[in-house]
Amino acid sequence: xxxxxxxxxxxxxxxxxxxxxxxxxxxxxxxxxxxxxxxxxxxxxxxxxxxxxxxxxxxxxxxxxxxxxxxxxxxxxxxxxxxxxxxxxxxxxxxxxxxxxxxxxxxxxxxxxxxxxxxxxxxxxxxxxxxxxxxxxxxxxxxxxxxxxxxxxxxxxxxxxxxxxxxxxxxxxxxxxxxxxxxxxxxxxxxxxxxxxxxxxxxxxxxxxxxxxxxxxxxxxxxxxxxxxxxxxxxxxxxxxxxxxxxxxxxxxxxxxxxxxxxxxxxxxxxxxxxxxxxxxxxxxxxxxxxxxxxxxxxxxxxxxxxxxxxxxxxxxxxxxxxxxxxxxxxxxxxxxxxxxxxxxxxxxxxxxxxxxxxxxxxxxxxxxxxxxxxxxxxxxxxxxxxxxxxxxxxxxxxxxxxxxxxxxxxxxxxxxxxxxxxxxxxxxxxxxxxxxxxxxxxxxxxxxxxxxxxxxxxxxxxxxxxxxxxxxxxxxxxxxxxxxxxxxxxxxxxxxxxxxxxxxxxxxxxxxxxxxxxxxxxxxxxxxxxxxxxxxxxxxxxxxxxxxxxxxxxxxxxxxxxxxxxxxxxx
RNA sequence: GGGCCUGUAGCUCAGUUGGUUAGAGCAGAGCGCUCAUAACGCUUUGGUCGUAGGUUCGAGUCCUACCGGGCCUACCA
Numbered sequence: 001x002x003x004x005x006x007x008x009x010x011x012x013x014x015x016x017x018x019x020x021x022x023x024x025x026x027x028x029x030x031x032x033x034x035x036x037x038x039x040x041x042x043x044x045x046x047x048x049x050x051x052x053x054x055x056x057x058x059x060x061x062x063x064x065x066x067x068x069x070x071x072x073x074x075x076x077x078x079x080x081x082x083x084x085x086x087x088x089x090x091x092x093x094x095x096x097x098x099x100x101x102x103x104x105x106x107x108x109x110x111x112x113x114x115x116x117x118x119x120x121x122x123x124x125x126x127x128x129x130x131x132x133x134x135x136x137x138x139x140x141x142x143x144x145x146x147x148x149x150x151x152x153x154x155x156x157x158x159x160x161x162x163x164x165x166x167x168x169x170x171x172x173x174x175x176x177x178x179x180x181x182x183x184x185x186x187x188x189x190x191x192x193x194x195x196x197x198x199x200x201x202x203x204x205x206x207x208x209x210x211x212x213x214x215x216x217x218x219x220x221x222x223x224x225x226x227x228x229x230x231x232x233x234x235x236x237x238x239x240x241x242x243x244x245x246x247x248x249x250x251x252x253x254x255x256x257x258x259x260x261x262x263x264x265x266x267x268x269x270x271x272x273x274x275x276x277x278x279x280x281x282x283x284x285x286x287x288x289x290x291x292x293x294x295x296x297x298x299x300x301x302x303x304x305x306x307x308x309x310x311x312x313x314x315x316x317x318x319x320x321x322x323x324x325x326x327x328x329x330x331x332x333x334x335x336x337x338x339x340x341x342x343x344x345x346x347x348x349x350x351x352x353x354x355x356x357x358x359x360x361x362x363x364x365x366x367x368x369x370x371x372x373x374x375x376x377x378x379x380x381x382x383x384x385x386x387x388x389x390x391x392x393x394x395x396x397x398x399x400x401x402x403x404x405x406x407x408x409x410x411x412x413x414x415x416x417x418x419x420x421x422x423x424x425x426x427x428x429x430x431x432x433x434x435x436x437x438x439x440x441x442x443x444x445x446x447x448x449x450x451x452x453x454x455x456x457x458x459x460x461x462x463x464x465x466x467x468x469x470x471x472x473x474x475x476x477x478x479x480x481x482x483x484x485x486x487x488x489x490x491x492x493x494x495x496x497x498x499x500x501x502x503x504x505x506x507x508x509x510x511x512x513x514x515x516x517x518x519x520x521x522x523x524x525x526x527x528x529x530x531x532x533x534x535x536x537x538x539x540x541x542x543x544x545x546x547x548x549x550x551x552x553x554x555x556x557x558x559x560x561x562x563x564x565x566x567x568x569x570x571x572x
Numbered sequence: 573g574g575g576c577c578u579g580u581a582g583c584u585c586a587g588u589u590g591g592u593u594a595g596a597g598c599a600g601a602g603c604g605c606u607c608a609u610a611a612c613g614c615u616u617u618g619g620u621c622g623u624a625g626g627u628u629c630g631a632g633u634c635c636u637a638c639c640g641g642g643c644c645u646a647c648c649a
Contacts, residue, residue, distance in 0.1 A: 012649055053649065124647080135647045154647070162573090162645080216576050217644070224575070229646065260649065307577095307643065338577080338643075350648095380585090381578050382642055389584065392598060400611055408608030415607080455585075459597075466612095473613040478606070492607095550609060 002041040005289050006033045007268045009305035010050040013074050014059035018354045020340040020347035023373040024306035030087045034508035035449045044289050048093035048271040049075050052240040053260035067239045081357045085366045086511045093271030100270030101241045104263040109246030110324040116192045129178030133236040141168030190230040193319045197228045214336045218314035233262040265317035292327040302333045335452050338378035367510040375458040387564045391555045398552040402465045409495040410547040423541035424490025434471045439532045468498045497536040520548035
């Protein structure tokens with residue numbers, strides 16, 4: 001049996017994610033996981049919240065809560081929204097878990113044992129008023145070049161010039177506004193990525209089938225300037241994984257924590273261990289997904305992420321894995337995404353611009369969003385969400401093509417034969433042609449899904465739905481019924497089976513609607529149509545069904561205009 | 573500044589290693605059908621493939637320059 005380990009980039013804890021975040025990793029990962037499960041593969045689908053780092057501490061302070069409490073609360077909020085979007089994680093973990101703490105310290109220890117950790121004393125800006133070191137971008141001031149007064153310590157957003165915090169005129173803390181800043185020395189651990197450069201380079205080179213977006217970003221980091229640089233993996237923060245060398249103390253590192261990007265990807269492993277704990281399983285049960293010497297050799301590991309995450313997944317995390325000298329599973333395929341823009345600009349969490357996961361579900365069920373977002377997944381370039389486009393796509397594809405097909409077939413059957421699959425005769429030429437056509441389309445659909453070509457898969461699935469409407473038009477059971485009721489019965493028997501087939505094929509995209517269809521058809525049979533002719537004989541004459549409610553209500557112009565207006569500004 | 577991606581019909585996008593009259597869906601137009609969520613089917617109108625050069629028997633596809641959009645650039649995550 002095929003085995004797939006699938007991870008989605010783990011969403012940051014400080015707030016509710018917007019639709020751009022969703023379509024950039026979790027949603028396509030879910031699509032792939034659901035598809036592989038439907039094909040009979042054994043799947044381990046992992047996600048988690050990424051809880052450490054400065055923004056989490058600041059968000060907690062703003063919310064007036066201790067950071068642990070804030071993160072625990074936000075985890076529940078994000079978990080709830082994941083469930084409502086039907087993201088089928090086998091486990092939704094937390095990077096602050098005990099498992100991840102242990103694993104992160106373990107990896108750091110192994111890396112140190114292998115001579116890949118270096119201690120560096122560096123100077124950083126400390127804010128006395130805030131009682132904390134400030135990352136560069138949390139220092140603001142006047143740009144020495146253009147005079148912009150809110151330039152950040154890493155870059156002036158006005159003139160795009162890259163800066164050093166010490167370049168700023170009248171620097172102040174972006175947290176409190178305090179100008180009581182000083183430069184202090186602090187000791188940190190660096191991961192010697194440079195020592196692993198050739199190995200990483202060769203590894204990336206071997207990945208001929210990865211998206212260009214993925215490899216080009218990795219290559220840039222590997223070869224830019226002097227090549228891959230060492231990277232600080234510790235921070236002076238309160239909230240995080242305490243720096244330890246395995247189980248032992250790390251002299252000189254007291255009170256420090258690991259950098260969020262060091263522990264976050266390790267949580268993919270941590271969350272799998274959490275999964276085992278939650279389900280009262282053994283360590284060997286999660287290790288068979290991650291340790292190549294314990295069964296993970298034949299696992300295909302696929303990661304999903306937005307392009308901003310690529311360097312960490314192509315270089316830093318692999319460096320951690322390789323550098324450990326242990327037999328951990330390395331990623332086999334990285335599917336990366338560009339950004340989804342909102343109505344002419346970017347979605348923005350900090351500015352509250354766009355539609356957020358909780359708001360989306362207030363407007364419409366998850367399937368509507370899943371379908372539109374996946375059919376517009378930003379695979380090759382940034383793509384754009386507009387309300388007109390959304391309305392058009394949902395109404396046409398879901399309501400008119402699929403929903404209406406289900407409606408017309410079931411209602412016709414009810415009025416002529418009752419809510420029961422009619423007998424009719426054997427399939428004729430038209431039916432055989434349909435079967436041949438569907439077989440070709442389904443094989444194409446499978447190929448796109450295997451290759452994780454999401455837009456192409458979407459288009460093919462839509463074509464499969466359209467084939468049903470074309471068939472009905474040709475077979476015209478409403479006309480046949482008047483002269484040859486048996487022939488009409490056969491057409492309807494096949495069409496009812498088509499409905500079930502559509503539910504099975506569409507379930508990865510629109511799981512709720514698929515489930516509703518199967519319920520209406522009184523069947524639990526979700527066998528994948530390896531043989532289409534056979535699949536279209538699943539529902540037998542005499543089987544009953546219930547005409548379902550409207551599967552997808554159309555979005556009215558009025559709704560669209562209201563939503564457009566409501567979401568024109570920024571979130572409260 | 574550097575790197576990468578991108579610019580194809582009104583809109584969203586396909587276009588394999590360069591090869592005959594550039595494709596799809598939506599929107600528009602016409603016809604058909606009447607089972608259905610005024611839904612469905614068929615036909616059809618739209619493009620000098622960002623601009624200008626170049627390589628080639630032949631370029632949307634390769635090269636150069638320019639123009640436009642986007643991302644990244646290592647202490648946000």
